[in-house]
Amino acid sequence: MPSIVLSLRTAGHLARNGSKPHTLLRTFASSARRSEINKVYSSAEEAVSDVKGDSTLLCGGFGLCGVPDTLINAVKNKPSIKGLTAVSNNAGIVGSGLGLLLESKQVKKMIASYVGENKVFEKMYLTGEIELELTPQGTLAERCRAGGAGIPAFFTPAAFGTIVQTGELPTIHNSDGSVAQYSTPRDVKVFDGKSYVMEEAIKGDYAFIKAWKADKLGNLMFRFAAQNFNGAMARNAKVTIVEAEHIVEVGEIDPASVHVPGIYVDRVIQATEPKNIEKIVNAKDPAEALNSLGSGDAASKRERIVRRAAKEFKNGMYANLGIGMPMMAPAFVDESVEVQLQSENGILGLGAYPQKGQEDPDLINAGKETVTLRPGASVFGSDESFAMIRAGRIHMTMLGAMQVSARGDLANFAMPGKIKGMGGAMDLVSNPEKTRVVVTMEHTDKKGGPKIMKMCEFPLTGKACVSRIITELAVFDVDFTTGLTLIEHAEGVTVEEIKSKTEAPFKVSESLQVMQQ
The missing domain is CATH 3.40.1080.10 (Glutaconate Coenzyme A-transferase)
Structure with missing residues (x-):
């Protein structure tokens, strides 16, 4: 109702100043549409319907915390989406998270900091079924952040003097386990007497994000450690798709509590998959x-x-x-x-x-x-x-x-x-x-x-x-x-x-x- 009142006031002002009727209608329609922004999709299937294979997919989460499982499952059910380069801190576990897309052979390359305990992934990598670009966790986070901030590259002290910097990390193996390809050496520059490694930003085609709350404008709020990579990745991709535990009315998220402004978000769906815990550890004396x-x-x-x-x-x-x-x-x-x-x-x-x-x-x-x-x-x-x-x-x-x-x-x-x-x-x-x-x-x-x-x-x-x-x-x-x-x-x-x-x-x-x- 406030937007309509504003439009009528605007129309009256323009009429008094001699504007023509068709100008008034366009002004009213434009103002009304502003209040109709709605990025909520009816289902995950609809939200990923135009996702293309051979794309770079940024996937939030750390372990099984803050992982967009609903969207991952929707891609798993579309075998035509394949050849993905998946960017995530880790590759999930067997039967959960990105592990599902590895098992379905829809991912051709992983960019990650940690393989962890995913034995399926480890075997695929060591036998040449998938390419792996290992990168330090902080570097990975900054590469994602930089990609969304319009910064093509940056220098970091992390990994100087290691096989990441010298380009000796195996990225592709042959089927017999021998190395088919190594990583690219990094440029090094000295600032104030200390050596730094140059890293290029990552640019995503799509980002799958898990949020606690989202409104139809796309404003996001995360809960506790589920923020992890989600915020940086949400700001990065050409198309950012969010699954939210709670889709709320505009205004329910306090402006000071918005972790990702809606300008970065394209689509929002209701999360339907239960949250999982990888390692339950309880208090002990x-x-x-x-x-x-x-x-x-x-x-x-x-x-x-x-x-x-x-x-x-x-x-x-x-x-x-x-x-x-x-x-x-x-x-x-x-x-x-x-x-x-x-x-x-x-x-x-x-x-x-x-x-x-x-x-x-x-x-x-x-x-x-x-x-x-x-x-x-x-x-x-x-x-x-x-x-x-x-x-x-x-x-x-x-x-x-x-x-x-x-x-x-x-x-x-x-x-x-x-x-x-x-x-x-x-x-x-x-x-x-x-x-x-x-x-x-x-x-x-x-x-x-x-x-x-x-x-x-x-x-x-x-x-x-x-x-x-x-x-x-x-x-x-x-x-x-x-x-x-x-x-x-x-x-x-x-x-x-x-x-x-x-x-x-x-x-x-x-x-x-x-x-x-």
Whole structure:
């Protein structure tokens, strides 16, 4: 009704100033149409009816959180849509998410940061059935954001000195597993004495987005960690198609709560698929938590590492933790120490695991595990999450490793014959001048071989980035120029034993002490 009143007022004004009747009608019709913008489609099938094969499809989601399953299923039911280049943080799992389009052979290429536990995808990649362009998670988020912002390329510190930068990542295999094609080397430029890698923006033909709320104008609101890649991708594509849990009236979403303005959105449909959780993890007291470290001698070693790692947290610190032992360390932090935990999928103020029955599919950490939020927490998209990471706003990142070199090089994402992806690790270690990198790991591998090496044998996650190494035997400080210094040893462990299990040479601190617990 307000728009009609406005139109009549406008028509009266024009008539008084001598406008002709047909001008009045056009003015009225134009004003009325403004109030009739409606981007809501009746079904997913209708919304994807003109999606073409051999297109670039951006697909929001992280793990199974914020994944547009309704739209993915609609494409799966249209086998004529094939030859897709799918861009997503990961490729879903077997039987869910983008995993469905991989199984139906509708995707010819994936651009992702993490393959994860999708064995179907891994097999297809290693036998030449699909092309894979692995890219660091923060770089992927920024490539999507840049593509939507009209920026053709940018420079990032992430991945300098790794096989991403040098172009040694296999992208296509032959059927016998041999490499048919490698990635493209990246240009490097030095700014203020530091090397940066040039990455090109990704431009999407279509974007499939999952929102919590949408109105018929296309304004979107996300819920908790379900924002992840959805916001950056929604702004990118030529055609953005959104499935929303709730389609609301215009005005129901507070203007200050609109995460994506409707100008970026072309179509909206009602989500019909249930939300899934990849890894349900519930709260445990410290004693129960330690049970997950295993049993016997192995559990004892890991407990020693975790308890020592807890001493690294300082009051007021912002920290990012990798999966496994680092995630357990906060349980042993003294109560007088308050730390804000960041999760790269878009959470600051990460809380404990939820009680049984209180799991929320929109609240997961970077390991896809169910979590809670602490009072005062904030949530945001993956592009903003990695902006704060690359800028050095995170004081410390603690993560595991396969190998660390004498000069602090880190290898923790790839082994020969296996593929998982680097996830966010390359970004997390890209600013060691501002973000302290602490590695927690067992001192030797399963065969008893050393993991602290003169030079890493596995592909690097980052060069000269690790500041401290904590194992069950020792704690080392790392100088990127002079090498390792042993500063602590476990009770009952001699320097000679540590030397016998460490390939890299090291100095012994004059103030060497027994490991803190």
